[in-house]
Amino acid sequence: MVGLTSVLLSGLSGLRAAQTGVSIxxxxxxxxxxxxxxRTELTLAPRSQLGHGAGVEVSGIKRAADRFLATxxxxxxxxxxxSSARADILSRAQSNFGDPxxxxxxxAMLDEYWSALTELGVDPASTLRRVxxxxxLQSTYAEVQRIGDSLQDLIVEADQxxxxxxxxxQSLIDRIAQLNDEIRLSKRTGADPSNAExxxxxxxxxxxxxxxVRVSPVAEGGVHVRTSGGGLLVGVTAxxxxxxxxxxxxxxxxxxxxxxxxxxxxxxEPFLTGGAIHGLLQVRDRDLAGLAEALGGFAGAxxxxxxxxxxxxxxxxxxSNLTGRQTGLLGAxxxxxxxxxxxxxxxxxGVLRERLSIDFDAQTITAEAPAGVFSFAGGTIADFTxxxxxxxxAATPAGSASFSGGVMSLNVGNGGGIVIQQDGADPSARAGxxxxxxxxxxxxxxxxxxxxxxxxxxxxDAHGFTSGGVISYQVRDSAGRFIANRxxxxxxxxxxxxxxxxxxIAALNAPGTGLGEYGAFALNSATGxxxxxxxxxxxxxxxxxxxxxxxxxxxxxxxHGLSPSATAGRAMEVDVNALVASDPGxxxxxxxxxxxxxxxxxxEAGDNRGSAALVAARDSVRAFSAAGVLTAxxxxxxxxxxxxxxxxxxxAKDAGRAAAGAAAVATAAADRRAQxxxxxxxxxxxxxxxxxxxxxxxxxxxxxxxxMLDVLMGIGYR
Numbered sequence: 001m002v003g004l005t006s007v008l009l010s011g012l013s014g015l016r017a018a019q020t021g022v023s024i025x026x027x028x029x030x031x032x033x034x035x036x037x038x039r040t041e042l043t044l045a046p047r048s049q050l051g052h053g054a055g056v057e058v059s060g061i062k063r064a065a066d067r068f069l070a071t072x073x074x075x076x077x078x079x080x081x082x083s084s085a086r087a088d089i090l091s092r093a094q095s096n097f098g099d100p101x102x103x104x105x106x107x108a109m110l111d112e113y114w115s116a117l118t119e120l121g122v123d124p125a126s127t128l129r130r131v132x133x134x135x136x137l138q139s140t141y142a143e144v145q146r147i148g149d150s151l152q153d154l155i156v157e158a159d160q161x162x163x164x165x166x167x168x169x170q171s172l173i174d175r176i177a178q179l180n181d182e183i184r185l186s187k188r189t190g191a192d193p194s195n196a197e198x199x200x201x202x203x204x205x206x207x208x209x210x211x212x213v214r215v216s217p218v219a220e221g222g223v224h225v226r227t228s229g230g231g232l233l234v235g236v237t238a239x240x241x242x243x244x245x246x247x248x249x250x251x252x253x254x255x256x257x258x259x260x261x262x263x264x265x266x267x268x269e270p271f272l273t274g275g276a277i278h279g280l281l282q283v284r285d286r287d288l289a290g291l292a293e294a295l296g297g298f299a300g301a302x303x304x305x306x307x308x309x310x311x312x313x314x315x316x317x318x319x320s321n322l323t324g325r326q327t328g329l330l331g332a333x334x335x336x337x338x339x340x341x342x343x344x345x346x347x348x349x350g351v352l353r354e355r356l357s358i359d360f361d362a363q364t365i366t367a368e369a370p371a372g373v374f375s376f377a378g379g380t381i382a383d384f385t386x387x388x389x390x391x392x393x394a395a396t397p398a399g400s401a402s403f404s405g406g407v408m409s410l411n412v413g414n415g416g417g418i419v420i421q422q423d424g425a426d427p428s429a430r431a432g433x434x435x436x437x438x439x440x441x442x443x444x445x446x447x448x449x450x451x452x453x454x455x456x457x458x459x460x461d462a463h464g465f466t467s468g469g470v471i472s473y474q475v476r477d478s479a480g481r482f483i484a485n486r487x488x489x490x491x492x493x494x495x496x497x498x499x500x501x502x503x504x505i506a507a508l509n510a511p512g513t514g515l516g517e518y519g520a521f522a523l524n525s526a527t528g529x530x531x532x533x534x535x536x537x538x539x540x541x542x543x544x545x546x547x548x549x550x551x552x553x554x555x556x557x558x559x560h561g562l563s564p565s566a567t568a569g570r571a572m573e574v575d576v577n578a579l580v581a582s583d584p585g586x587x588x589x590x591x592x593x594x595x596x597x598x599x600x601x602x603x604e605a606g607d608n609r610g611s612a613a614l615v616a617a618r619d620s621v622r623a624f625s626a627a628g629v630l631t632a633x634x635x636x637x638x639x640x641x642x643x644x645x646x647x648x649x650x651x652a653k654d655a656g657r658a659a660a661g662a663a664a665v666a667t668a669a670a671d672r673r674a675q676x677x678x679x680x681x682x683x684x685x686x687x688x689x690x691x692x693x694x695x696x697x698x699x700x701x702x703x704x705x706x707x708m709l710d711v712l713m714g715i716g717y718r
Contacts, residue, residue, distance in 0.1 A: 014698030148571030297627025318417025325440025
C-alpha cells in the first residue's frame with residue numbers, strides 16, 4: 001500500500017506541475033504582443049522526500065530576463081530620449097530662423113536693407129527711398145526680435161517640460177518602489193512574483209527614456225535603481241525629486257533636487273548622462289542659451305557697425321538736435337578720449353557757419369567764428385560738456401550741450417544743423433570708438449540700455465552706484481551641489497562718495513563675502529569692461545542685481561554685459577532709433593566735407609557718399625567678440641550673419657542625426673532583447689503540447705493507481 005500511495009502522490013505532483021506549466025505558457029501566449037513583456041519560465045525538479053520516484057515539484061518560476069541586454073536597452077533608450085528631446089526643440093529653433101533662401105527670413109530681410117540702401121544711393125533726395133530703407137531695417141530688427149522672443153519661449157517650454165518629466169519620473173519611481181514591496185512579499189510567501197516583476201520592468205523601461213538608469217537585483221526580491229552617474233532613485237524607499245519651472249524671461253533656473261525634505265538637497269542634474277530630462281537641460285542651458293547669446297551679439301554688432309558710419313554722415317538738411325545713447329556714465333567720470341574730432345554748425349541751407357576743433361589730448365575746443373579756445377582741463381565728462389556748451393553758445397547760430405542721466409545732447413537754434421566727424425589724421429577714441437559714435441549722438445540703431453559694454457571707465461573713476469543696491473550670486477560646485485549665496489551690497493565704505501571701481505572690484509573679489517574663492521573679477525584697462533572668470537571647479541550664477549548707477553538707471557551687470565538679459569537681451573531690445581523711424585529725413589546718407597572754408601556749402605541733397613559708406617559696412621572686416629555659439633572672429637557683417645545661420649542649421653542637423661542614430665540603436669537593442677526575452681508562439685505551443693501530454697500522462701498514472709487500489713480493495717474484501 002505504501003508503494004501505491006507513492007504512485008498516487010507522484011501522479012498528483014505531475015498533474016500540478018503540468019497545470020502550472022500550462023498556466024505559465026498560456027500567460028506567455030496571451031502577452032506575446034505586449035511591449036516589454038518578458039516571458040516566464042518554469043523550472044521543475046524531482047521530489048525526493050519519499051525516495052526515488054516520488055514525483056516532480058515546481059522548484060522555481062522566473063522571468064527569462066537578460067540583465068546585459070536590459071542594461072544595453074536602458075542605455076540606448078536614454079540616449080534616444082535625450083537626443084529626441086534636443087532634436088525636437090532645435091529643429092523648431094531652426095525653423096524660427098527660417099530658410100536663408102526664403103524672402104521672409106531674417107537674412108533675406110537684411111539683404112533687402114542693403115538693397116534699399118543701394119537704391120537710395122541712386123537718388124539720395126528721394127523721400128520714398130528713405131522710407132523704404134528705414135522700413136527695411138525696421139523689418140530686419142522686428143524679425144530679430146521675433147526670433148529672440150521665440151528662443152526665449154523655447155527655453156521656457158524646455159523648462160516646463162523638465163518639470164513635467166520630473167513629475168512623470170517621480171510617479172514611475174514611486175510605483176517601482178511599491179512593486180519592490182510586492183515582489184519581496186510574494187517571494188517570502190512562495191507565490192509567483194513574475195507578474196509584479198514584469199510590471200516593474202515595464203516601468204523601468206519607461207523611466208529609462210526620462211533618466212538614464214542602471215538596475216541591480218536585490219537578493220530578497222526587487223531591484224535598486226540608480227542613474228548612470230550613481231544617483232540613487234529606488235533603494236529601500238523611493239527618492240523624492242522636486243523641480244519648479246520658472247517662466248520669467250532670462251530666468252535663473254533652479255535645480256532638480258533629491259530628497260529635499262530630509263535636508264540632503266542633492267542636485268540630480270550632475271548624475272544624469274542621458275534621458276529626456278538630460279536632453280532638455282542641455283538644450284535649455286547650452287544650445288538655446290548659446291543661440292540667444294549669438295543672436296543678441298549679432299543684433300548689437302550690426303547696430304554698432306551701422307552707427308559707426310551713420311555718426312560720420314549727415315542728413316540734408318543737417319539735424320538741429322542730437323540726442324545720444326544711454327552710456328551708463330556720469331559727469332564725474334574721466335573723459336578718457338584721445339585724438340581729435342570736429343563739430344560743424346551749418347545754417348538751414350547747408351552752409352558751414354562754425355567749426356569747433358576738439359583736441360582731446362590737449363583738452364581744448366578751438367572755435368573759428370568767433371575765434372576762441374575753450375578748455376576742459378579738468379578732464380571729466382562734465383568739464384568737457386561745459387566747455388562744449390560754452391563753445392556752442394558763442395557760435396552763430398548758437399547752440400548748447402548737456403550731459404544728464406548718462407545721455408549727451410547737443411542742440412543748435414535758428415534752423416541750424418550739427419555735423420560731427422572724426423579727424424582724418426588723429427581720430428578720437430574712447431575704448432575703440434570715436435566721439436560721436438561712443439556717445440551715440442547720431443545713431444541709426446539704439447537700445448534703452450548699453451548696446452555695447454566697452455565703457456572706457458578707469459579703475460579710479462567713482463563707481464557711482466547709489467546706496468542700497470545689491471548684487472547677488474549663487475555658487476555651486478562642479479557636481480551642482482549648493483555651496484554659497486554671496487551678496488555684495490552698496491553700503492558702508494562702498495557707499496562713500498570716494499568709492500571707485502577698484503574698490504567695487506575688491507569687494508566682489510573678497511574671500512568670504514565676495515566671490516574670491518570661486519573666481520575673479522577684473523577690469524580691462526583698454527576697454528573699461530569688467531569681466532568675471534570663474535574657477536572651473538565652481539558654477540557662479542547671477543541671481544539678481546538691484547544696483548543703479550546714479551540717475552542712469554543702469555545696473556552693474558547691464559553696464560558690463562555680465563548677465564544674459566544684458567547680452568542676449570539685445571536681440572529683443574535693439575531697434576531703429578525712434579527719431580529716425582518717426583522722421584526718415586534724419587537718415588544720414590550724405591558725407592559732407594567739413595574741412596571746407598566757412599561760408600561754403602557742405603551739405604547737398606544729392607550726396608550719396610554716406611549711403612555708399614553704409615553699404616560698404618556690410619563688407620568691411622571687423623572684430624566680433626565671442627557670443628554664445630559663435631566664437632570670436634574677424635570677418636564681415638555679411639559673413640557673420642551667414643555663420644550665425646549656418647551654426648543654427650548645424651546644431652539642428654547634428655541633433656537630428658544624433659536622434660536618428662540613437663533611435664536606430666534603441667530599436668536594435670529592443671529587438672535583440674525581445675529575441676531573448678520575448679515570446680515565441682511556436683516555442684510556447686510546443687511547451688503547451690508537452691505540458692498537456694504530461695498532464696494526460698500523470699492523469700493516467702493516477703487512474704492506473706486508482707484501478708489497482710480498487711482491485712486490491714476488492715481482493716481484500718472478498
